[in-house]
Amino acid sequence: MNTDQTSQRPLLSVRHLSAAYGRIEAISDIHLEIGQGQIVTVIGPNGAGKSTTLAALMGLLPIRGGECQVLFDGEDLAGRDIEQHVARGMALVPETRALFAQMSVQDNLVLGGFRLRGQSRAARQAALEEVYGLFPRLKERARQEAGTLSGGERQMLALGRALMGQPRLLMLDEPSLGLAPLIVRDIFRIIVQLRERGVSILLVEQNARAALKVADYAYVLELGRVAMQGPARELAHDPRVVEAYLGAAGRHQELLST
Structure with missing residues (x-):
């Protein structure tokens, strides 16, 4: 993890996050951190558990297991309802926009x-x-x-x-989904502006190349678990990430964030 994340207490520190839909476990033992004024992105294939992670963090989906911690500025919000999350400065923009x-x-x-x-x-x-x-x-x-x-x-x-x-932490679920390229560029510029204003951002995004370009730190989710993590610039050049998520289509995606 980079020095920005370890030099001070993270705004959000998540340990042993697991959640399920009925008997089907969607995410298992997720660990992640977001520092003050950082953009952290979560990428991965469809069905990896990215949106489920946001829902569980926001209190929209019950958390499984007694070991889970969702420490927001040092206060454990695991098991609390959505109103308490909002009151303490968390906000979620869902994929549906609602x-x-x-x-x-x-x-x-x-x-x-x-x-x-x-x-x-x-x-x-x-x-x-x-x-x-x-x-x-x-x-x-x-x-x-x-x-x-x-x-x-x-x-x-x-x-x-x-x-x-x-909010102190803004969680975005697929903000570029279904948008024209010029609008996608605008959205990513605004995300960067928000970080400059001190808002921490947790970004779930299918446009992996654009997400890695604006993020400080990144997690790769596969089959409901964290498969890789590291500074976003490093993951953007990791051969495994390039092969799985960036490829030829990724070169077009990069243009959408510039």
Whole structure:
């Protein structure tokens, strides 16, 4: 693990994470860490357990076994419900984006800021303006119904809604899925900007080359277990990763993150 991750207590430290759907074990004995202000990516084939890992970390899926620890800034959230995860500064943007289609863009954003409900109106408005600063297109469409947005705009809205809660850790599940190449580039640029603002990011992404290019550290999941891990730049040149995930299609993927 790189020096950035070991020089201070990680924001998120996960040990012995296992979860199942019924009797089918989806992930087993996952260990991972995310440092303050880092992008950590999880790559792997379809069905490897990447999305399941995010769901278990967020409290959306029951955790198996008594040894599991999900330490967020030193506090163990294993077994806690999703509201407690959100209250402590974790946010998840699911692959489905899960927007309220018949509500306006702005109303979707305001709902995302419920963690700020105890703060002043000025503070909530400042959070909204900060999101609009990141996504000017959302401000242009503030009164438009979310269901009428393009795919890229819906992804921006899903990101913006999560950011309204001012999370310390943002977990993204396939943010580039189904988007046009130019929009994918925008999304990855925004991910890098968020890291520069101090937000830690856990990125699950099929576009392995683009993910490794922006990430600080990476984990490769195979069959529900961590098969490889290391600094993202090193894994991007590891022959096993290149052969399995980067190949000829990966060269095209790299263009989407530049």
